[in-house]
Amino acid sequence: MKIKILGFIYLTRNQFVILETILFSFFFLLTVFFFAWTVPEYVNDPLVLFHARYLKYVTLVLSFLIVVETQYYLNKFIEKQLEINELQRKKIELQNDEIMQSIRYASRIQEAILPDINKLPENLKHFIFYKPKDIVSGDFYWFAQHYNKTVIVAGDCTGHGVPGAFMSVLGISSLNDIINETEQELKSGEILDILKDKIITSLKQDAEDAISVSGIDLSIIILDTKTNEIQFSGAKNPIFIVKNKKNLRDFENSDYTITDSENHILFHFKPDKMHIGLHPIIQPFKTQNIKLEKDDTIYMFSDGFVDQMGGVKGKKLMNKRFKNMILNIQNKSMKEQKDIVERFFYQWKGNYEQTDDVILIGIKI
Numbered sequence: 001m002k003i004k005i006l007g008f009i010y011l012t013r014n015q016f017v018i019l020e021t022i023l024f025s026f027f028f029l030l031t032v033f034f035f036a037w038t039v040p041e042y043v044n045d046p047l048v049l050f051h052a053r054y055l056k057y058v059t060l061v062l063s064f065l066i067v068v069e070t071q072y073y074l075n076k077f078i079e080k081q082l083e084i085n086e087l088q089r090k091k092i093e094l095q096n097d098e099i100m101q102s103i104r105y106a107s108r109i110q111e112a113i114l115p116d117i118n119k120l121p122e123n124l125k126h127f128i129f130y131k132p133k134d135i136v137s138g139d140f141y142w143f144a145q146h147y148n149k150t151v152i153v154a155g156d157c158t159g160h161g162v163p164g165a166f167m168s169v170l171g172i173s174s175l176n177d178i179i180n181e182t183e184q185e186l187k188s189g190e191i192l193d194i195l196k197d198k199i200i201t202s203l204k205q206d207a208e209d210a211i212s213v214s215g216i217d218l219s220i221i222i223l224d225t226k227t228n229e230i231q232f233s234g235a236k237n238p239i240f241i242v243k244n245k246k247n248l249r250d251f252e253n254s255d256y257t258i259t260d261s262e263n264h265i266l267f268h269f270k271p272d273k274m275h276i277g278l279h280p281i282i283q284p285f286k287t288q289n290i291k292l293e294k295d296d297t298i299y300m301f302s303d304g305f306v307d308q309m310g311g312v313k314g315k316k317l318m319n320k321r322f323k324n325m326i327l328n329i330q331n332k333s334m335k336e337q338k339d340i341v342e343r344f345f346y347q348w349k350g351n352y353e354q355t356d357d358v359i360l361i362g363i364k365i
Helices: 013-036 046-113 161-181 188-202 318-328 334-349
Strands: 002-005 009-012 125-131 139-146 149-157 216-224 229-235 239-244 256-260 264-269 288-291 297-301 358-364
Touching: 002 046, 009 013, 013 046, 046 161, 125 139, 125 334, 139 161, 139 358, 149 161, 149 297, 149 358, 161 188, 161 216, 188 216, 188 229, 216 297, 239 318, 256 318, 264 318, 318 334, 334 358
Parallel strands: none
Antiparallel strands: 002 009, 125 358, 139 149, 149 216, 216 229, 229 288, 239 264, 239 297, 256 264, 297 358
8 A cells, every 4th residue: 555755756654664764863863963063163154153053953843844744644544544444344345245135045045945834734733943043054844745645854964054055955956856756656765865876976976086075964754644654764863753651652673762751752763874975884774664643743853953052051952951842842732832942942042152053843643
């Protein structure tokens, strides 16, 4: 940054300071010299005597003027810098506004891609608690009809914000392709196998120089509302099934743990330990067949809820509190459950920043 000095020379701030330092040092030394110098007695030239008497004051004034000039132009440099900073601030604000407008538009596109909740079967009581960390989300929900059965997915893509949103759009479009292009009935594990291949191909993770580690953690169920049977497959994401103890029965050939309360038992069905995308483990996803009873409730979710920081000590919510919350709302309707879940989340989060995107789906048989 340069400004015009004395109306004819352009200098940077550093160049100006060096020049003024040299000039001030020169005139200040002259002033010291003239104040210390005594005219010899043999000199009687009036002109020399005049200069000897007054020149020291002239150099002193010049030194003072240089200090004043320096301060004046330094203020000019500051004003110029502030002007540049203000222009940059306005430019950044404009760029931020444009970026935010683009992200908000992307959010509307993402919302349009998400399925219409009203397309779930009318007799299926449910709620969806969907809370992006940013304007757009890496978590998503998806459902479709497949051979008169309802397919429901809760997905959690790598990252959040714009990168996560791109992945979620890729996941949703791939799931749509699988259902629309497949002529035979698929099991839940088979859908995940095909989805995994599609994601690897779309992200070019099968190339020799591939470095992408992006992927999707998700749970998928295929629900037959006539028989109350579901197929469950999980890519690192489990599901919970809560049963009243009066309707208690074992689930054969399934991998689960249990947590109980006074009247209910929560079954934690474990997923496969590999995500959708490139992974060291290459094997088919398992399909767990689960027979349900009337009033059983299924919960599908991402890890955003249990990883949320909050509470008195600012720690993660963790699975234990999450499961206890689920067990404590079993005597409520699905609408009331959603209200309680939302209230619980915000109370736990408090003033802490939201850690991640959140999706929680409840489905009552």
